[in-house]
Amino acid sequence: MCVTGILTIFTTLFLSEKISKPIKKVSEFAKQIGDGDFTRSNMEFEDKELDELLKVMNKSAEYLDKYDKEQKIFFQNISHELRTPLMSMMGYAEAIKYNVMEKEKACNIILEEGDKLKDMIEELLYISRMGSISEELHLSNLDLREILSSCIESKQATAVNISIELICDFDKKPVMYICDEKSLRRAFLNIIENGLRYAKSKMYITCKLINKDIVIIIENDGENINDKDMPYIFQRFYKGDKGKSGIGLSIVKSIIEKHKGNIYCENTNKGVKFTIIFYNLNML
Incomplete structure (x- = not known):
């Protein structure tokens, strides 16, 4: 009976050590990440759940490391x-x-x-x-042509001074959408200002209702965006070869997505084209 008791104690201690040791290592790794050291861990565990947890933590450390470097550059x-x-x-x-x-x-x-x-x-x-839960949109049913026209009017003098022609092609009927005027105006202005910086002589601004989708195109006749920069132009803090601060286009993307839309950018024969789509008259 005594021998059995001793064996039970030793077995319990052995199992406790076996379980607690990897948990302690994971805990130390979590503290390392919390202290700002994002070096990935190469530990391996027999326990499937712990091994999966470590993979997630390594992925988090990789993301935080990338974000930290981007922020410093920014x-x-x-x-x-x-x-x-x-x-x-x-x-x-x-x-x-x-x-x-x-x-x-x-x-x-x-x-x-x-x-x-x-x-x-x-x-x-x-x-x-950006991304704040407390951020609120003040929504109204507005004509997007009017918001775009207001943005164009505010930048008309700048365009004239640098000899850029702003060419508009809007639907004749109102293009209504439930949106936050202030934030959507900021998004449109950011793209227009970006286009004016690179355009050679012309910018084309289109706003149309196509098969219940609202399509807005802002295109400039400047140089194409470098292929290596194109995948990252909407990424926060990313600044390409001719970029300004790495903020503007990430703000645009955030605003458009908050309005249940998508934004795309592509190089064309004319220059660079930004396309914003609010699908099937999505209402917020």
């Missing part, structure tokens, strides 16, 4: 983008102070640079809210 880029208008504003302010430049001209440039800075800060604030 902040390097954005610090440069924020510094550029600030330095310009300071330079023209000094020009006014020492009377080395016409005051009105310098003030206009300072205001323009201030607007750029404000836009970048607003995009940073928006991207910080």
Whole structure:
């Protein structure tokens, strides 16, 4: 009886050690990830559930490592983008102070640079809210042609100044959709601004109802997007060879998807085409 009891104790201790040891290793790996070390683990376990858990944790570590690197690159880029208008504003302010430049001209440039800075800060604030559960859309049944027309009108002066012609092709009848006007306007403006940056002479903006789907096309006649950049242009923090800050198009994608739509980008013989589709008049 005594021998049996001793054997039972040793068996229990052995099994406990066998079970607790791999769990302790997994726990240490989780702490390592929590401390910001995303090095993947090459441990293997006989237990199928633990082995599956480790695979999931390695996948999470890989994602976090990628996100961390992208974020560092993004902040390097954005610090440069924020510094550029600030330095310009300071330079023209000094020009006014020492009377080395016409005051009105310098003030206009300072205001323009201030607007750029404000836009970048607003995009940073928006991207910080992307994916937030608390973010609410203020929905109304609106004519998308009117939202696009308003965006085009606000960028008309910019287009004229850089000799870009904005060519519109809208349905004659209203193209109604339940949407958040403010956020959808931001998405359209971001694509139009992106197109103006690369267009050579023309941009084409289409808004039509096709077989109950709303199709919006914004196309520019600029250079094609590099093949290596194309798969990543909507990815947050990704900045291609000629990209600006790595924010704008990720915001566009987020907004369109929140409105139950999809956005695609492709190179064409004309240049680059963005296509937004709200399928079968989806209502939010």
